[in-house]
Amino acid sequence: MSGHSTYEPKSGLERWLDTRLPIIRFANDTILTFPTPKNLNYWWTFGGILSLMLGLQIVTGIILAMHYVPHVDYAFNSVQRIMRDVNYGWLIRNLHANGASMFFLAVYIHMFRNLYYGSYKAPREVLWILGCIIYLLMVGTAFFGYVLPWGQMSFHGAVVITNLIGAVPVVGPSITTWLWGGFAVDDPTLNRFFSLHYLLPFVIAGVVGLHIWALHVPGNNNPTGVNVSSPEDTVPFHPYYTVKDGFAISVFLIMYAVFVFYLPDVLGDAVNYVPANPLQTPQHIVPEWYLLPFYAILRAVPNKLAGVIAMGGAIGTLFVLPWLDTSKVRSMRYRPTARLYFFIFILACLVLGVCGAHAPDDLVIPGASGLQLLDANLNSYVWLSRIGALYYFAYFWVITPLLGLTETPLPVPESISSPVLSHPAAAPTGAVASPEKRG
Amino acid sequence: MLRKAFAFAALGLVLTAGPVLAATTEKEPVDVHWSFEGPFGKFDKEQLQRGFKVYREVCSACHAMNLLYFRNLGQKGGPFYDPKYPNPNDNPVVKSLAHDIQVKDVDTDTGDVISRPAMPADKFPAPFANEYAARASNGGALPPDLSVMAKAREGGPAYIYSLLTGDKPTAPAGLTLPPGKYYDAFYPGDLSSSWHGKGPPPEGGAIAMPPPLTDGKVTFDDGKPSTVKEEALDVAAFLAWAAEPKMEERKAFGLGAMIYLLIFSGLLYASYRRIWRNVAH
Numbered sequence: 001m002s003g004h005s006t007y008e009p010k011s012g013l014e015r016w017l018d019t020r021l022p023i024i025r026f027a028n029d030t031i032l033t034f035p036t037p038k039n040l041n042y043w044w045t046f047g048g049i050l051s052l053m054l055g056l057q058i059v060t061g062i063i064l065a066m067h068y069v070p071h072v073d074y075a076f077n078s079v080q081r082i083m084r085d086v087n088y089g090w091l092i093r094n095l096h097a098n099g100a101s102m103f104f105l106a107v108y109i110h111m112f113r114n115l116y117y118g119s120y121k122a123p124r125e126v127l128w129i130l131g132c133i134i135y136l137l138m139v140g141t142a143f144f145g146y147v148l149p150w151g152q153m154s155f156h157g158a159v160v161i162t163n164l165i166g167a168v169p170v171v172g173p174s175i176t177t178w179l180w181g182g183f184a185v186d187d188p189t190l191n192r193f194f195s196l197h198y199l200l201p202f203v204i205a206g207v208v209g210l211h212i213w214a215l216h217v218p219g220n221n222n223p224t225g226v227n228v229s230s231p232e233d234t235v236p237f238h239p240y241y242t243v244k245d246g247f248a249i250s251v252f253l254i255m256y257a258v259f260v261f262y263l264p265d266v267l268g269d270a271v272n273y274v275p276a277n278p279l280q281t282p283q284h285i286v287p288e289w290y291l292l293p294f295y296a297i298l299r300a301v302p303n304k305l306a307g308v309i310a311m312g313g314a315i316g317t318l319f320v321l322p323w324l325d326t327s328k329v330r331s332m333r334y335r336p337t338a339r340l341y342f343f344i345f346i347l348a349c350l351v352l353g354v355c356g357a358h359a360p361d362d363l364v365i366p367g368a369s370g371l372q373l374l375d376a377n378l379n380s381y382v383w384l385s386r387i388g389a390l391y392y393f394a395y396f397w398v399i400t401p402l403l404g405l406t407e408t409p410l411p412v413p414e415s416i417s418s419p420v421l422s423h424p425a426a427a428p429t430g431a432v433a434s435p436e437k438r439g
Numbered sequence: 440m441l442r443k444a445f446a447f448a449a450l451g452l453v454l455t456a457g458p459v460l461a462a463t464t465e466k467e468p469v470d471v472h473w474s475f476e477g478p479f480g481k482f483d484k485e486q487l488q489r490g491f492k493v494y495r496e497v498c499s500a501c502h503a504m505n506l507l508y509f510r511n512l513g514q515k516g517g518p519f520y521d522p523k524y525p526n527p528n529d530n531p532v533v534k535s536l537a538h539d540i541q542v543k544d545v546d547t548d549t550g551d552v553i554s555r556p557a558m559p560a561d562k563f564p565a566p567f568a569n570e571y572a573a574r575a576s577n578g579g580a581l582p583p584d585l586s587v588m589a590k591a592r593e594g595g596p597a598y599i600y601s602l603l604t605g606d607k608p609t610a611p612a613g614l615t616l617p618p619g620k621y622y623d624a625f626y627p628g629d630l631s632s633s634w635h636g637k638g639p640p641p642e643g644g645a646i647a648m649p650p651p652l653t654d655g656k657v658t659f660d661d662g663k664p665s666t667v668k669e670e671a672l673d674v675a676a677f678l679a680w681a682a683e684p685k686m687e688e689r690k691a692f693g694l695g696a697m698i699y700l701l702i703f704s705g706l707l708y709a710s711y712r713r714i715w716r717n718v719a720h
Contacts, residue, residue: 077505077506080506081506083683084506090683091689091692239714240714240718243707243710243711243715244711244715246710246711247704247707250700250703250704250707251704254701257697257700260693261478261692261694261697262693264689265590270590270591270593270595271591273590273682274583274591283463417719
């Protein structure tokens with residue numbers, strides 16, 4: 001899809017530049033004329049939304065860094081000073097803090113869209129892996145960022161997460177000390193977390209560049225999962241998708257603005273408005289909502305090291321997914337059985353999120369006494385998170401490989417243009433059941 | 440109500456955690472209707488003035504507010520804002536409120552520590568020199584700073600109101616609390632070890648703060664009767680303002696931003712329909 005360029009320099013300056021640094025040609029080919037499948041739905045607009053969120057987080061973050069003081073004695077009050085005395089500081093800080101949540105909301109929708117339409121499959125494995133790297137970097141950045149306001153949850157969250165590394169045999173404790181810059185989470189820890197929090201977004205931006213490059217080689221997948229076969233299947237990116245993405249971004253911003261202006265603290269924890277106090281541990285230490293499912297997987301395993309491995313494995317699994325999936329059909333539009341398991345998978349992720357927010361021993365159905373099974377009550381959140389975690393891993397390692405071999409997919413249309421004219425579920429009679437060839 | 444509707448819509452959009460069950464118990468805060476609720480809610484200036492008086496005459500004996508400056512009282516949205524004085528440092532009410540209070544300073548000619556009347560640019564002075572002094576005067580307990588208290592507790596100002604009105608001078612029968620502790624149904628705690636009565640221990644906890652408010656403790660300048668309820672309500676509203684003095688600015692800005700985004704989205708949707716009108720998709 002890429003390779004051919006329709007750019008023609010119009011002025012003398014453009015011709016001069018084109019033979020030296022063809023940057024206008026590059027922009028023209030990647031942003032303006034890039035052939036994009038014409039059947040992309042609104043789930044495909046989250047890439048654009050994510051680019052905007054990254055830009056917004058970087059801009060607001062740079063401004064916040066001008067006023068923030070990374071010192072245990074001043075960090076909490078400096079954030080408050082931003083809210084009180086910096087011109088529009090409340091706006092910049094609310095945008096940044098709620099922006100993190102919006103960023104994760106968008107990235108999760110982007111990833112679920114990818115899973116549903118099989119976008120990670122050949123020839124887009126590298127694109128998918130780069131996306132997983134971006135996600136991993138986002139998790140790190142969000143964690144470092146949450147420590148900076150130096151409230152109770154910031155501090156004790158940092159203690160819990162950094163202590164996980166101590167579970168590594170032999171070298172764990174030394175690594176933890178090295179990471180802390182001392183023998184506890186303290187001023188050196190806060191300083192380096194601030195430094196890394198400022199650094200990582202630019203690393204993300206770099207990987208996003210590679211991600212978009214890897215996207216532009218095979219081109220976009222699309223809701224049918226069928227390869228682009230003729231120019232009729234595509235439209236130029238501009239103005240067709242600039243306007244569609246623009247509309248979606250604007251609607252997304254409305255929801256974002258509701259949080260920023262009317263519910264700025266609803267996604268955060270009230271305890272984080274109490275300055276950090278190492279001598280007083282909050283009753284429940286919970287991460288922000290977007291990390292709760294992984295936190296639930298961590299706590300589902302009784303052994304600390306095994307829990308850390310399970311949590312790492314939950315993200316690590318995503319990296320090998322392209323090779324776990326045996327189905328020759330990309331889109332779940334034509335895989336009714338897979339679709340069912342996929343929706344249970346979404347449910348499992350949500351259930352894990354709820355489990356992460358509750359204390360492990362809390363009862364799922366209050367009042368009902370459950371059966372004691374091994375170390376915990378069967379009616380407790382720890383067992384619910386075990387069931388959720390089991391399904392999470394089974395979905396990728398058992399269901400996905402087996403389903404591709406055993407299921408009978410629906411007929412797949414021959415080209416993008418053929419189902420476009422009628423409803424995709426009722427593919428035209430001309431479309432024969434010839435599952436898409438890989439690669 | 441509208442705020443609740445908003446919260447529900449938001450919850451529907453983003454996965455958030457359900458209520459966390461605690462090992463401790465406490466009563467749910469009383470449902471209070473505040474003037475500053477909802478997307479158009481504003482602080483009631485007179486209520487803030489009354490609340491400030493309660494803080495100044497009662498709470499400030501033990502609780503610091505180290506993020507507050509006298510000038511904040513006269514800034515836009517504050518209790519003594521006067522459009523005649525856009526710079527709160529010029530506001531005569533703020534100046535005289537500050538002037539009545541002595542703050543520590545250093546004489547730049549001699550280097551001696553001196554006391555001088557406060558100026559609008561000064562912080563609210565802390566009642567104790569340090570944490571140890573505060574604990575020594577309060578039976579070992581540390582009165583927390585109140586600057587962001589309204590944001591630092593679940594329930595916010597409603598929790599503060601409930602706590603202040605729920606603080607009881609005597610414990611219910613069957614509850615034996617150590618000296619210097621008071622029963623409060625809204626204060627999270629676990630009373631099982633102090634409970635000798637029948638049935639489960641009462642909800643709530645033992646708080647080190649004696650019931651701070653009594654009827655008529657503060658004389659309100661606007662003549663409002665100073666019942667415990669009124670004092671608690673007003674000081675909770677004042678603390679809500681103190682936790683976020685820019686709240687009114689935030690909501691006003693938000694209204695403009697929402698209108699802008701709605702119009703912008705409408706225009707983009709119309710453009711989208713127009714550009715795509717000849718493409719079957």
